[in-house]
Amino acid sequence: MKRIEGGITAAKGFTASGVHAGIRKSRKKRDLALVFSEKRANAAALYTTNLVKGAPLVVTKRHLADGFAQAIVVNSGNANTCNANGEEIAEKTAEIAANALGIAKEDVVIASTGVIGQPLSIEPFEKGVPLLASSLSKDGSPLAAEAIMTTDTVKKEIALSFSIGGKEVRLGGIAKGSGMIHPNMATMLVFLTTDCNISSEMLQKAISTDVSSSFNMVSVDGDTSTNDMVVLLANGLADNPEITAEGEDFETFMRALNTVTVSLCKALAADGEGATKFLECKAIGAPSKEAAKKAAKAVICSSLVKAAMFGSDANWGRVLCAVGYSGAEVDVSKIGVRFLSDKGSISVCEKGAGVPFSEEKAKEILLEKDITIEVFLGGGDYSATAWGSDLTYDYVKINGDYRT
Amino acid sequence: MKRIEGGITAAKGFTASGVHAGIRKSRKKRDLALVFSEKRANAAALYTTNLVKGAPLVVTKRHLADGFAQAIVVNSGNANTCNANGEEIAEKTAEIAANALGIAKEDVVIASTGVIGQPLSIEPFEKGVPLLASSLSKDGSPLAAEAIMTTDTVKKEIALSFSIGGKEVRLGGIAKGSGMIHPNMATMLVFLTTDCNISSEMLQKAISTDVSSSFNMVSVDGDTSTNDMVVLLANGLADNPEITAEGEDFETFMRALNTVTVSLCKALAADGEGATKFLECKAIGAPSKEAAKKAAKAVICSSLVKAAMFGSDANWGRVLCAVGYSGAEVDVSKIGVRFLSDKGSISVCEKGAGVPFSEEKAKEILLEKDITIEVFLGGGDYSATAWGSDLTYDYVKINGDYRT
Numbered sequence: 173m174k175r176i177e178g179g180i181t182a183a184k185g186f187t188a189s190g191v192h193a194g195i196r197k198s199r200k201k202r203d204l205a206l207v208f209s210e211k212r213a214n215a216a217a218l219y220t221t222n223l224v225k226g227a228p229l230v231v232t233k234r235h236l237a238d239g240f241a242q243a244i245v246v247n248s249g250n251a252n253t254c255n256a257n258g259e260e261i262a263e264k265t266a267e268i269a270a271n272a273l274g275i276a277k278e279d280v281v282i283a284s285t286g287v288i289g290q291p292l293s294i295e296p297f298e299k300g301v302p303l304l305a306s307s308l309s310k311d312g313s314p315l316a317a318e319a320i321m322t323t324d325t326v327k328k329e330i331a332l333s334f335s336i337g338g339k340e341v342r343l344g345g346i347a348k349g350s351g352m353i354h355p356n357m358a359t360m361l362v363f364l365t366t367d368c369n370i371s372s373e374m375l376q377k378a379i380s381t382d383v384s385s386s387f388n389m390v391s392v393d394g395d396t397s398t399n400d401m402v403v404l405l406a407n408g409l410a411d412n413p414e415i416t417a418e419g420e421d422f423e424t425f426m427r428a429l430n431t432v433t434v435s436l437c438k439a440l441a442a443d444g445e446g447a448t449k450f451l452e453c454k455a456i457g458a459p460s461k462e463a464a465k466k467a468a469k470a471v472i473c474s475s476l477v478k479a480a481m482f483g484s485d486a487n488w489g490r491v492l493c494a495v496g497y498s499g500a501e502v503d504v505s506k507i508g509v510r511f512l513s514d515k516g517s518i519s520v521c522e523k524g525a526g527v528p529f530s531e532e533k534a535k536e537i538l539l540e541k542d543i544t545i546e547v548f549l550g551g552g553d554y555s556a557t558a559w560g561s562d563l564t565y566d567y568v569k570i571n572g573d574y575r576t
Numbered sequence: 577m578k579r580i581e582g583g584i585t586a587a588k589g590f591t592a593s594g595v596h597a598g599i600r601k602s603r604k605k606r607d608l609a610l611v612f613s614e615k616r617a618n619a620a621a622l623y624t625t626n627l628v629k630g631a632p633l634v635v636t637k638r639h640l641a642d643g644f645a646q647a648i649v650v651n652s653g654n655a656n657t658c659n660a661n662g663e664e665i666a667e668k669t670a671e672i673a674a675n676a677l678g679i680a681k682e683d684v685v686i687a688s689t690g691v692i693g694q695p696l697s698i699e700p701f702e703k704g705v706p707l708l709a710s711s712l713s714k715d716g717s718p719l720a721a722e723a724i725m726t727t728d729t730v731k732k733e734i735a736l737s738f739s740i741g742g743k744e745v746r747l748g749g750i751a752k753g754s755g756m757i758h759p760n761m762a763t764m765l766v767f768l769t770t771d772c773n774i775s776s777e778m779l780q781k782a783i784s785t786d787v788s789s790s791f792n793m794v795s796v797d798g799d800t801s802t803n804d805m806v807v808l809l810a811n812g813l814a815d816n817p818e819i820t821a822e823g824e825d826f827e828t829f830m831r832a833l834n835t836v837t838v839s840l841c842k843a844l845a846a847d848g849e850g851a852t853k854f855l856e857c858k859a860i861g862a863p864s865k866e867a868a869k870k871a872a873k874a875v876i877c878s879s880l881v882k883a884a885m886f887g888s889d890a891n892w893g894r895v896l897c898a899v900g901y902s903g904a905e906v907d908v909s910k911i912g913v914r915f916l917s918d919k920g921s922i923s924v925c926e927k928g929a930g931v932p933f934s935e936e937k938a939k940e941i942l943l944e945k946d947i948t949i950e951v952f953l954g955g956g957d958y959s960a961t962a963w964g965s966d967l968t969y970d971y972v973k974i975n976g977d978y979r980t
Contacts, residue, residue: 224900224908224928254896256929288893289930393879394798395894396901475797475879476975483976489692490799492658496628497800504628524628525660526693565969571880572887 173428179313179329182344184367184409185210188312190319193300195292196249204296205319206269206304207244207363212279213405215241216376218383220400226251227258228282229401231266235278239372241405242279244363245269245301246320248348250292252284253398258292265297272305283401285322285348285361317346320361323570324350328439334428336421339412341368343428347436350392350445362387362402362436368425369408370415378422378429379404386433389465389558391473392444393567404429437559442542444561445570449481450542451560455500457549463500464556467547470498471558478563481543486511486534488520495547506550513540577832583717583733586748588771588813589614592716594723597704599696600653608700609723610673610708611648611767616683617811619645620780622787624804630655631662632686633805635670639682643776645809646683648767649673649705650724652752654696656688657802662696669701676709687805689726689752689765721750724765727974728754732843738832740825743816745772747832751840754796754849766791766806766840772829773812774819782826782833783808790837793869793962795877796848797971808833841963846946848965849974853885854946855964859904861953867904868960871951874902875962882967885947890915890938892924899951910954917944 181188186209193204215236219229235241245265252258266280317327331344349360370378379402387402408414415421442450453471458464471477474494480487488509495502509521515537520529537543585592590613597608619640623633639645649669656662670684721731735748753764774782783806791806812818819825846854857875862868875881878898884891892913899906913925919941924933941947 222897222900223906224896251893254893254925254929287891288897289925290893291930395878395880395897398893398897398900474799475971476799479972479975482972485977487691489655489658489694489802492628493626493692493799493802496626496802502627521658521693525658526695563972563975565972567879568883568886568967568969568972571883571967573889 173332173334173431176331176333176342178331179344180207180316180346180363180365181310181313182331183342183365185407186365187308187310188316189304189307189309190312190315191300191303193296195247195296202315202319203247203249204300204304205246205316206308207316207365208273208308209242209405209407211407211409212240212242213407214370214372214375215239215403215405216372216379217401217403218379220397222396222398224253224398226253226284226399227255228252228262228284229399231259231262232281232283235266235280240279241281242275243269243273244281244283244403246283246361248285248320248322250284250286250290251288251399252292254289255292261292261294264294265301268297268301272302281403283361285320285399288398313346320346320348322348322350323445324348324443326443328436330432330435332428332432334424336368336424337412339410341410341412342366343368343432345432345436347440349440350443360397360400360440364404364432366406367408367410368406369410369412370406370425374415374422375404375406378426382426382429382433386430386437389469389556390437390441391469391560392441394473441559441561446564446566447561448564449562451481451545451562453545453547453558454555455547455549456555457551458554459501459552461554461556463502464554466498466500467495467502467549468556468558470494471545471547472560475563478560481538482562482564484535484538486520486538491545491547492521502549503551508548510546511537512544512546513537513542515540577736577738577835580735580737580746582735583748584611584720584750584767584769585714585717586735587746587769589811590769591712591714592720593708593711593713594716594719595704595707597700599651599700606719606723607651607653608704608708609650609720610712611720611769612677612712613646613809613811615811615813616644616646617809618774618776618779619643619807619809620776620783621805621807622783624801626800626802628657628802630657630688630803631659632656632666632688633803634663635666636685636687639670639684644683645685646679647673647677648685648687648807650687650765652689652724652726654688654690654694655692655803656696658693659696665696665698668698669705672701672705676706685807687765689724689803692802717750724750724752726752726754727849728752728847730847732840734836734839736832736836738828740772740816740828743814745814745816746770747772747836749836749840751844753844754847764801764804764844768808768836770810771812771814772810773814773816774810774829778819778826779808779810782830786830786833786837790834790841793873793960794841794845795873795964796845798877845963845965850968850970851965852968853966855885855949855966857949857951857962858959859951859953860959861955862958863905863956865958865960867906868958870902870904871899871906871953872960872962874898875949875951876964879967882964885942886966886968888939888942890924890942895949895951896925906953907955912952914950915941916948916950917941917946919944
């Protein structure tokens with residue numbers, strides 16, 4: 173398995189593009205993206221569990237009911253959520269794309285991200301989608317990745333190449349997400365493409381299984397978005413023997429998928445709104461996978477832990493506090509905590525009580541940008557990892573005046 | 577029912593005091609409090625649901641097993657949590673107090689608040705408790721209220737007088753809490769005293785019922801503390817006919833109790849760490865009490881809603897988003913949202929979609945310090961209210977360097 177260039181267009185037969193269509197008035201950033209597969213692809217998707225759902229999710233769910241898709245249209249700058257005519261606009265956009273690409277309207281995936289409840293007109297799509305269709309290219313991944321950004325400060329792209337049944341297979345994707353990140357079943361906008369030959373059923377199984385240890389373990393601010401969506405398209409052009417059941421080939425695909433999704437998770441967390449630090453929490457020695465996940469995620473979600481990390485303060489009591497209210501069944505008298513970074517590691521709590529440690533060393537470790545918090549639960553063989561970011565003045569600043 | 581002066585010493589037979597015992601090294605603020613009842617009182621308590629529990633909670637639970645107490649010793653500056661000798665110190669403190677007051681050690685309630693996992697010595701208690709015992713006074717409530725403050729900026733005291741069975745009854749209390757506030761079953765430190773004649777069993781029933789609509793509906797930062805405790809002492813000196821069952825007298829007591837607890841809830845929320853605004857969310861028209869509570873609390877807990885309120889931004893999409901992931905069963909197409917303050921009210925969302933509104937008027941309303949967010953669910957007759965504060969630069973500042 174090796175990293176390759178190309179992002180969402182690394183897989184055979186996929187092209188992409190991104191333009192400024194004018195949805196975003198304030199700055200001239202690309203705000204509309206198109207991803208296209210020359211062959212109709214098997215498709216799998218997951219959506220937010222938020223009861224308030226963006227209109228594009230409703231339309232996409234309808235279009236993907238048959239397990240196939242060939243194009244993805246995504247806009248930033250407006251979530252098309254809680255708008256009276258939201259579904260109408262999403263369906264009309266699919267129709268414009270279908271006409272421009274010569275495909276069926278039902279094979280178009282629609283996604284939106286941005287402010288909730290702002291009026292949205294069809295005009296930018298009427299102008300932008302044909303432009304996108306005529307500028308599709310193998311080099312289009314960074315343009316599409318840029319077009320889906322909102323408060324993101326960096327593009328999130330990744331691609332891998334690996335082998336299945338003697339054939340080279342590629343899997344790549346793009347993602348956006350910086351605030352309102354606390355996925356549950358799906359996350360933010362993530363689009364993945366592969367030329368792997370895999371049935372829609374196994375594709376859905378792969379992504380449904382994967383998110384529980386990838387996107388569902390990321391949190392920036394505890395708010396589950398209304399527009400979260402992960403879409404995975406597989407057009408089969410790698411020509412490997414079709415994966416239709418579990419087995420060695422499926423395992424290989426799952427490993428590649430997890431490498432891609434975890435990489436995107438880390439990129440989402442590191443680019444958390446206002447973040448100065450990337451945080452990783454590993455819960456080790458839990459009595460169950462569920463307990464490990466609860467403990468790791470509670471630590472990553474704690475406002476107090478996040479603020480302590482912003483201040484490079486080895487306040488391990490807050491880590492224990494979060495584990496304590498996480499809902500994981502743990503024996504508090506066995507918990508240990510260790511902080512790690514490129515500057516080394518330091519144990520600060522053992523058997524549920526503090527141990528003497530050098531504050532200078534702890535500060536040196538925590539002043540780094542990438543911090544790992546290891547929590548030893550001493551109660552079993554399960555472990556889990558969660559990702560997040562610190563809580564900063566800039567998070568407050570960004571979200572104090574995002575809309576206006 | 578009327579407000580009276582006196583806080584925790586308003587009820588007959590209760591005295592209090594507060595001193596600087598040296599637990600808090602950095603500033604010479606009072607850090608040790610004592611509350612005493614001249615008559616052994618019926619006692620009821622609730623504790624944090626966090627699995628990591630402060631040593632004082634473990635000791636207090638043991639002491640209150642018989643339903644009686646006569647004194648409360650509370651320190652700030654150190655949570656006495658995750659300390660190897662924590663229980664030993666708490667028991668020893670009870671013993672010192674019992675000796676100084678001439679009561680049984682098992683009738684002493686012990687509580688602590690401050691940093692978790694910091695070594696604590698018995699010396700400040702050996703010095704401070706006898707000092708407290710000799711300075712107990714009817715005027716001691718503000719001194720005790722000050723002694724239990726940590727990052728609190730204002731003292732929280734309240735007292736009421738009301739009538740039961742023709743007798744005047746008093747109920748009062750003090751509270752502390754500013755950060756790590758997201759109670760579950762109990763909250764922060766809250767001490768209540770009454771001279772009402774009420775059995776331990778009915779006292780426990782009263783407080784257990786009350787918290788679900790009072791302290792459990794407050795959130796400052798989503799972190800459930802390890803040391804939350806509510807203690808209610810009733811010494812019977814009002815001489816009303818003893819309340820031993822539900823009925824009119826119990827209802828009267830419950831109404832007074834709820835007036836006191838809701839007042840303390842509002843004081844806790846308004847003094848949230850770094851807060852510039854007090855937020856109240858009323859969820860109206862829910863299909864069940866549970867749904868109303870979930871919706872109101874999700875809005876109050878949302879980092880994005882809190883940051884929007886800090887910025888006086890009428891970003892109602894974030895309110896809908898929070899209701900959507902709250903777990904409450906609601907029909908999104910019926911939701912309405914209204915913002916209110918002393919400057920008036922404004923409807924910003926009806927039937928799940930935005931309505932045109934004056935941004936200037938919204939800004940004027942949201943620039944006030946006390947904001948109410950009304951969420952109309954249009955699905956039933958139940959409602960609930962939750963309280964919190966905005967998310968500010970100062971919250972991050974306070975928690976970036978609280979420990980060091």
